[in-house]
Amino acid sequence: MLRVEPFATPVGPAEVVHDVPDGSPVSLLVLGHGAGGTVDAPDLAAVTAAVVWAGVLVARVTQPYRVAGRRAPAPADRLDEAWSAVVAALRGRSGPPLPLVVGGRSSGARVACRTARSVGAAGVLALAFPAHPPGRPERSRDGELDTGLPTLVINGDRDAFGVPAAPPGVLVRIRPGERHDLRGDPAGTAELALGWLRERGWAR
Numbered sequence: 001m002l003r004v005e006p007f008a009t010p011v012g013p014a015e016v017v018h019d020v021p022d023g024s025p026v027s028l029l030v031l032g033h034g035a036g037g038t039v040d041a042p043d044l045a046a047v048t049a050a051v052v053w054a055g056v057l058v059a060r061v062t063q064p065y066r067v068a069g070r071r072a073p074a075p076a077d078r079l080d081e082a083w084s085a086v087v088a089a090l091r092g093r094s095g096p097p098l099p100l101v102v103g104g105r106s107s108g109a110r111v112a113c114r115t116a117r118s119v120g121a122a123g124v125l126a127l128a129f130p131a132h133p134p135g136r137p138e139r140s141r142d143g144e145l146d147t148g149l150p151t152l153v154i155n156g157d158r159d160a161f162g163v164p165a166a167p168p169g170v171l172v173r174i175r176p177g178e179r180h181d182l183r184g185d186p187a188g189t190a191e192l193a194l195g196w197l198r199e200r201g202w203a204r
Contacts, residue, residue: 009085011078012064016086018057019048025057027099027202029125030087032061032108036071043105043127043154046186050194054203057098061086061108073107076114083111087119099123099202106130106161106180113144113151123200124151125193128180131155131162145170152196154189156182171196 007014017039029051033039039060048058064082065074073079091100102112103125116124124147132139145151146167153170155163156178166172173192178184197203 007061007086007089009064009082011074011082013067014064014082014086015062015067016090017060017062019052019060020057021052021055023055025098026055026204027101027122027197028057028059028090029101029103029197029202030059030061030090030112031102031125032063032083032104032111033066034104034106034108034128035073037105038062038066041105041181042186043182043189046190047125047127047193050187050190051197051203054194054198056197056203059086059090061104076111079107079111080115084115084119087115091120101125101197101202103127105182109153110141110144113147116147116149121149123149123202125196126151126153127189127193128155128159128161128182129153129164130159130180131164134160137162140164142167150200152193154182154192156180156184 003018005016099122101123102121104112105127109126109129142164151170153172156175159180182189
């Protein structure tokens with residue numbers, strides 16, 4: 001079952017697409033989009049379809065700047081604030097608490113990493129993590145992955161934003177032939193994500 005819901009945040013209205021599994025969910029996966037993209041990106045859509053079938057409740061979050069029709073992302077602190085407000089609201093709903101996994105693609109993966117501990121996440125799923133700006137490997141963002149939480153990174157070996165190094169606790173899976181959009185084989189990306197969730201007991 002899929003439904004769309006607006007969410008108020010301190011920096012403007014966000015939007016959440018809920019993908020609900022049959023039966024009782026075993027975990028909650030909250031996913032964010034890339035800087036100029038949407039929650040319907042091929043990798044996000046494929047991961048969602050695969051894990052919902054395996055008992056994962058998925059919430060795909062559209063940031064306020066995208067809801068307002070802008071493509072240029074808001075500053076990092078505003079992205080983090082909006083994201084954290086939505087995740088807190090989702091977790092505060094009635095029902096038994098579920099293990100929380102946060103993630104997303106590209107910019108959304110960075111937001112998830114920066115806020116993972118403060119929102120109480122159990123793990124992080126980072127798709128197409130932008131290790132550095134294109135052509136600027138000296139401006140590494142790998143430190144954002146060092147959350148101390150179990151983390152899966154899935155990147156293409158032809159990603160112009162690079163492939164991050166793996167801090168302790170971070171598993172980096174490299175997709176041959178894939179670029180930053182991970183469009184070549186979304187089903188393969190979803191299979192890796194689902195396998196990792198199952199290993200952790202966060203999917204059936």
